[in-house]
Amino acid sequence: xxxxxxxxxxxxxxxxxxxxxxxxxxxxxxxxxxxxxxxxxxxxxxxxxxxxxxxxxxxxxxxxxxxxxxxxxxxxxxxxxxxxxxxxxxxxxxxxxxxxxxxxxxxxxxxxxxxxxxxxxxxxxxxxxxxxxxxxxxxxxxxxxxxxxxxxxxxxxxxxxxxxxxxxxxxxxxxxxxxxxxxxxxxxxxxxxxxxxxxxxxxxxxxxxxxxxxxxxxxxxxxxxxxxxxxxxxxxxxxxxxxxxxxxxxxxxxxxxxxxxxxxxxxxxxxxxxxxxxxxxxxxxxxxxxxxxxxxxxxxxxxxxxxxxxxxxxxxxxxxxxxxxxxxxxxxxxxxxxxxxxxxxxxxxxxxxxxxxxxxxxxxxxxxxxxxxxxxxxxxxxxxxxxxxxxxxxxxxxxxxxxxxxxxxxxxxxxxxxxxxxxxxxxxxxxxxxxxxxxxxxxxxxxxxxxxxxxxxxxxxxxxxxxxxxxxxxxxxxxxxxxxxxxxxxxxxxx
Ligand code: UDP
Numbered sequence: 191x192x193x194x195x196x197x198x199x200x201x202x203x204x205x206x207x208x209x210x211x212x213x214x215x216x217x218x219x220x221x222x223x224x225x226x227x228x229x230x231x232x233x234x235x236x237x238x239x240x241x242x243x244x245x246x247x248x249x250x251x252x253x254x255x256x257x258x259x260x261x262x263x264x265x266x267x268x269x270x271x272x273x274x275x276x277x278x279x280x281x282x283x284x285x286x287x288x289x290x291x292x293x294x295x296x297x298x299x300x301x302x303x304x305x306x307x308x309x310x311x312x313x314x315x316x317x318x319x320x321x322x323x324x325x326x327x328x329x330x331x332x333x334x335x336x337x338x339x340x341x342x343x344x345x346x347x348x349x350x351x352x353x354x355x356x357x358x359x360x361x362x363x364x365x366x367x368x369x370x371x372x373x374x375x376x377x378x379x380x381x382x383x384x385x386x387x388x389x390x391x392x393x394x395x396x397x398x399x400x401x402x403x404x405x406x407x408x409x410x411x412x413x414x415x416x417x418x419x420x421x422x423x424x425x426x427x428x429x430x431x432x433x434x435x436x437x438x439x440x441x442x443x444x445x446x447x448x449x450x451x452x453x454x455x456x457x458x459x460x461x462x463x464x465x466x467x468x469x470x471x472x473x474x475x476x477x478x479x480x481x482x483x484x485x486x487x488x489x490x491x492x493x494x495x496x497x498x499x500x501x502x503x504x505x506x507x508x509x510x511x512x513x514x515x516x517x518x519x520x521x522x523x524x525x526x527x528x529x530x531x532x533x534x535x536x537x538x539x540x541x542x543x544x545x546x547x548x549x550x551x552x553x554x555x556x557x558x559x560x561x562x563x564x565x566x567x568x569x570x571x572x573x574x575x576x577x578x579x580x581x582x583x584x585x586x587x588x589x590x591x592x593x594x595x596x597x598x599x600x601x602x603x604x605x606x607x608x609x610x611x612x613x614x615x616x617x618x619x620x621x622x623x624x625x626x627x628x629x630x631x632x633x634x635x636x637x638x639x640x641x642x643x644x645x646x647x648x649x650x651x652x653x654x655x656x657x658x659x660x661x662x663x664x665x666x667x668x669x670x671x672x673x674x675x676x677x678x679x680x681x682x683x684x685x
Contacts, residue, residue, distance in 0.1 A: 200315040200684040201229045203335075205307060208264070208294070209278035210239060211343045211486040211569050215418040216320060217242050218446035221249035222667075224256030225449065226677045228684070231308065232257060233301055235264035237276035249449055262300050269293035279487045287396040291322065295305045298325030302332075309333055317685030320417055322401075324408035335415040338439075340605030343398050344419045344568050345427035345442060346600070347592040349374045351388060352434040355406065359393050360384045368611075375425055376588060378599060385611060386591035387576075415440030416680065418446050418572060420673045421661065425600055439683060441676040444566065445572045445663050447551055464549040467510065471553065474508050477560030477653075480643060481553055483512035484565035488586050490613055492523045494628040501635035502541050507643055509541040509559070510553065516545040520625070551610025554579050561642040566590035571597060579602060580652045582642040584630075586613040603656045605622075607638040634649035 204220040206213040217232060224230045234242045239261040246257050265277040269292040275281055281290050302325070305314055314335050319326030321341045330337035341348060350372050354360060359370040366385040374380065390402050397405075409415075415435070419442045421428055432440040471479060482502060484490075490498065495513075502509045511531065516524065520609040531543035550570065553559060554577035562574045565586040573591055574581050579606040585591040591612075597604035611629050641648070666673040 192680045199227060199229050201231070201308075201312050201680055202684060203234045203308070203314040203317045203321045204230060205301060205323050205326055206232070206234060206242075207240075207277055207278075207322040208235060209486075209685060210241070211237060211279075211567060212320055212340075213241060214245065215342060215444070215446045215569060216318070216340050217245045218249070218449045219318065219416060219418065219443060220257055221246060221253040221449045222443060222446060223678055224601065225249065225251070225253040226681055227252070228256065228681050229312065230257045231314070232259050233304065234259060235266070235297075236261045237274050237275040237280075253449065260304065262297070262304055265293050265296040265354075268296060282552050284396050288398050288401075289318065291397060291401045294322055295325065298323065298329070301325075302329050305329060305333060316680075321405060321409065327408055327411045337411075338414045338416045338441075338680070339409055339412045340416045340418075341409075342418065342568055343589050344571075344593060344596065345417050345424045345431050345440065346374070346596045347388075347568070347589040348415065348417070349427045349431045349434060350380070350382075350592045351391075351589070352431060353389055354387065360592045361606075366393075367513075374430065375427065375600070378595075380595050380599070382591060383610065385642075386585070388589045388592070389587070410435075412438070414441065414680075414683065417442045417534045418444040418568065420444055420663060420671075422662045422672060423572075423575065423601070424596075426542060439679075441680045443673045443680065445576045445667070445673075447569075447573050447576055448664065448667050461547075463544060463546060464552075467544060467548055467553060468556070469540070470510070471558045474558035476557050479508045479510055479556075479558045480505060480561045480563060480639060481510050482563040483548060483550060483560050483570065484514065484584070484586060485570055487513040487514060487569040487632040488565045488567075488613070491493070491626055491628075492520050493625055494613065494630065495519070496523060496526065497628040497630060498633045498635055499526065499530065501632040503539065503637065504632075504636065505540070505639060505643075507540070508558075509542065510548075510559075511541055512544045512548040512550075514546075514548075551577075561639070563639065565641075566593040566597065568593055571680055572663075575601075575603070575656070575659050576663045577651075580642060580649075580656045582607055582638045584609050584613075601655065601659065603652055603659065605638050605652075607635060 191264045202223050206216040219230050220230045242259050246254050270289045315332050316336050317326050317330040318338045321339050327337045353374050367383045369381040369383055372380045421442050428440045428442050482493045531541045532539040551573055554573050562579050563582045564570045566583050582602045583592045583594045584607045599604045
């Protein structure tokens, strides 16, 4: 990849928040900084070292050579977590989420010791920390370095959160379904219900109150915000966020998934399953396949999964459906999946079900993929933008309902399924517990998918807009592009 050599070589210490979908983009940011000539130390834990190292190696060239990966033991056992539980998505139950936050807090001390020892030879000139590593700000001050936060959110969603934190419209509503305005961009009337907001704005969530306070104090204290996005995608949200946060530096430096060589992206994606997905796609016509996936951990309750499944197997197009947590589905649902989907690429069904980790970036970039049914996680959203693939939106939780507005209303590259309630997941505190009725019926899903995959005027216009954004995404990271220049500014800020 193209690189720049800085006259002075600042040293970035990048400390990911240990959750898989958070680590992927922040390590890619480390690779981009190194490709721009900075020295970078990425601090991780032993169980994640391979994931981090794999992404660093994938970046190649100066990016790989400029990065040191350091694994520091994670105090899982000390915080009451099972041995080896070093990422949030490895936490076996929602009851252990507070323990995970305790472990994250305790992790701050050994990281600080390591950074002090680094200071003797190669003083850190800037810390970029995941949003739950709240101790990073104190450490940066001690080392005399600026501190940047990385949330994993886009600038638009961060702007909405800043508005919610400042104006608190969600606290004035009578019910979790009552809609209120979030007027963050001119000419758009965004409305949300409280239940659609990120966890910190919900009346109860599995993250303890004291931790939520620390998170807010951390984001208010930092010098700046690094965003995996590009300015052309955000309709001025980055500049508005800078203003709304009292003039913090806001640098959109993405889309970071473009930072490595194309092809299979990490060691987990280099598997028989991954190769089977790609071979299956190779046999399909251009833009004919619907890809369905809900992020690194998105699971649906069984009845909801069945409604989705009924919609997918009745689609006229081939479907590639990634299912997480299949091991804990009831027997009857598993049997249905076995009978109605193609589990091994050998049956007649047009619906290939993949249980486990799919190579999402290469899938989205495959010419056969014509649409993506997504939970609107920001990583997935941006990967779809980069690939020029229009989306059908089914937000689950976190900031995904906010992202949906950007995809559907602002960028007009998506069709909303019309989901109004969050799908319960590990952080929202209602795992399992019987078989609740599905909120979204198969007909509702089919309607959105028909619109998404439609070859008519609206579908064509959506595809054209998606193609235009794909070109802008690539240009943003090229020499002189907006993200390229923001990386240079970030390096100057540190130097
Ligand atoms: N991902 C993947 N294969 C999978 C599931 C997820 O490669 O089977 C990657 C995906 O490409 C993205 C990340 O995991 O980079 C998911 O991030 P996102 O922000 O979309 O969702 P989250 O997992 O945080 O809900």
